[in-house]
Amino acid sequence: MTVLLGSIDLTFLAISLAKIIVLTFMVILPMVAYSVMAERRGAAIMQDRVGPNRTNLPLTLLGFKKDLSIFGMGGLLQPMADGLKFILKEDFTPKHVRTFYFWLAPALTMVPALLTCAVLPFGSELNLGFLGLAQPVKAVIADLNVGPLYTFAIASLGVYGIVLAGWSSNSKYPFLGAVRSSSQMISYELSLGLAIVPVLMVFGELNLGKIAAAQDADGWLILPLWGHGLSLGRLLLWIPMLISFVIFTIAMFAETNRMPFDLPECETELVAGYHTEYSSMKFALFFLGEYAAMIIGSGLAVTLFLGGWSIPFGPLLGLGYTPGATPLWLGLLHIATFFAKVIVFILFFIGVRWTVPRFRYDQLMKLGWLWMFEIALANVLLTAVIMWLVPLK
Amino acid sequence: MPSVLFYLFAAITLLFGVGVVVARNPVASALSLVCSFTGLAALFISLDAYFIGTLQILVYAGAVMVLFLFIIMLLDIKAVEGRPTNYATAVGGLLLAVLFTIQIAMVLGGFKEGRIALADQPLKMEATASKATLNTIKDELAEGTLPDAKLMGFTLFDKYPFQLQVVGLLLLAGTVGVVVLSKRDRKEEVS
Secondary structure, three states: HHHHHHHHOHHHHHHHHHHHHHHHHHHHHHHHHHHHHHHHHHHHHHHOOOOOOOEEEEEHHHHOOOOOOOHHHOOOOOHHHHHHHHHOOOOOOOOOOOOHHHHHHHHHHHHHHHHHHHOOOOOOOOHHHHOOOOOOEOOOOOOOHHHHHHHHHHHEEEEEEHHHHHHHHHHHHHHHHHHHHHHHHHHHHHHHHOOOOHHHHOOOOHHHHHHHHHHHHHHHOOOHHHHHOOHHHEEEEEEEHHHHHHHHHHHHHHOOOOOHOOOHHHHHOOOOOOOOOOOHHHHHHHHHHHHHHHHHHHHHHHHHHHHOOOOOHHHEEEEEEEEEEEHHHHHHHHHHHHHHHHHHHHHHHHHHHEEEEEEEOHHHHHHHHHHHHHHHHHHHHHHHHHHHHOOOO | HHHHHHHHHHHHHHHHHHHHHOOOOOOHHHHHHHHHHHHHHHHHHHOOOOHHHHHHHHHHHHHHHHHHHHHHHHHHOOOOEEEEEEEEHHHHHHHHHHHHHHHHHHHHHHHHHHHOOOOOOOOOOHHHOOOOOOHHHHHHHHOOOHHHHHHHHHHHHHOOHHHHHHHHHHHHHHHHHHHHHHHHHHHHOOO
């Protein structure tokens, strides 16, 4: 037993646990709750409605004259009220379902969505010298050398949740939703994977932390890597990188089953798709899983294309990252920058949802297989040719 | 990695592997195979082979098995119940398994390096860094991290490019064959 305990690095374990708890449960889950709220308010604004604006601290119950609204803005407690409602609602399991898989499915949607955040570098590093830690703590849960692949691998497990939900519900609409979802996710995974190949070629790196650090020193990928001066090669590389970014973003919408591609739960045809038979917290898990996947997808897009945690023009302002010697305030600023970028990306997701109409199913498949896949493939070739003609370094 | 984790993941791999064979419901079988693959991926990762471990999940658990499950559900294969056990195949399978175990035991018996206790021995990466020809691989080895994805890609494309092309061609032939077969079926239906 002592040998076993000796083989475990306790400091490492404690730091990792702290990172997991803080990132997953104290940052991403609240972000999930509030992006639901942002979605509803955003939808309301775009459709000229009011949206949820009444939920406040119910001080009138305690005899005060007015309810207290946080920041003078009503409705900020709506996510809490929603959560409470989901927990308190009757959890109804229909009689015709396959019970074991019916219960398993919501967990299988939520867990992979949260697991993928393990390789996201959400900041540069934190100098926790005042806690007695000699080495600065890297702001990433697992510093893997196969970052994007890990994310894709775990995210691809998320499809089981949807497929099992549809199949175990034992009724027609959920089943159709599940079949649509699995074929859609398999189709768009190809474009998603191929879209990041040019990125990996430019960086020569699979470690997301190193990709973010390289962008901090060298300029963001979606800006033409301005860091070491603009050369012809860098300007030319802008073209395939933009194509890559567009394909990645579109494929991400399809992978997270978001609006132009939300055929699996298309309410005009399939009632509610794969979660038709679900109620209360089990339904909420599907709902939250979708938003968690959206947040992590945004995080991945930000890390690969928009500079990750790097502050715009940071090195020019003296806010750059120096390995091992970044002060604590700068580390915290990097984390704030990362989440600011992610929030902007989520608002973009929400904006798109209420702007674009839904595809028809055959159009979706045609787009995926006849356009996105080919363009992504040609893009890899284009990047290779540019990198061969005008070497980066 | 603590050896407890090795036994845990080995147990997961084996138990779910048995589950694939024993389960009566084809969906349960398919899902058991997914769990078995996940355990196998964890074992790969414990050998510092992050790339292969991730690919194991990405390709087998994430893509191949989804297609399997998809087809099982579309065909709506009912659970096989009440069918009498075929003793001939059971005995044959058991015999094969025993033979295979004996073979593994004999190979392992002749493997001298296996007697040295590994005891979580780290890889000698700094020492091999000088032999690396590619700069990115050399840098990472010197840092003490194993660039397994790069090493694998380098070996595949530098040492075995011809074999890789042949495998690619084989897969292409398979794809074309599937398309031809399915198209021919549809034409017959129309006419």
